[in-house]
Amino acid sequence: MKQRILFVCLGNICRSPAAEGRAAARRGYELTHRARRLRESDFEAFDMIVVMDDMNYEAAHRMAPSRSEAAKIFRMVEFCPSFPDRSYVPDPYYEGHEG
Numbered sequence: 001m002k003q004r005i006l007f008v009c010l011g012n013i014c015r016s017p018a019a020e021g022r023a024a025a026r027r028g029y030e031l032t033h034r035a036r037r038l039r040e041s042d043f044e045a046f047d048m049i050v051v052m053d054d055m056n057y058e059a060a061h062r063m064a065p066s067r068s069e070a071a072k073i074f075r076m077v078e079f080c081p082s083f084p085d086r087s088y089v090p091d092p093y094y095e096g097h098e099g
Contacts, residue, residue, distance in 0.1 A: 004045065007076070008038050008060060009052040009089070043069035050074050053088035 005023070042049065043064055049072050051057045057075055064070035076089045 003047045005048045006046040007050050008056050
């Protein structure tokens, strides 16, 4: 069964495109990326909305039209068991070399 997954980060210029590209490459897909803001209609259009940090998580929850739609929101780190010490995906744009 196909799932429609949207990856969200602050500016959609580095973390979310990287997440989409890696997920797609493992499945043999090649993606082009177009940055845009999260929209309320995305909650209906996507099965999962995967965010990179707490700020994105809270913003997406505020935008969710219902509790059932908010249940589609996940933190990326929930899918990264190799990095149990991380509570968010570091931002290479704002956190420099450490990001």
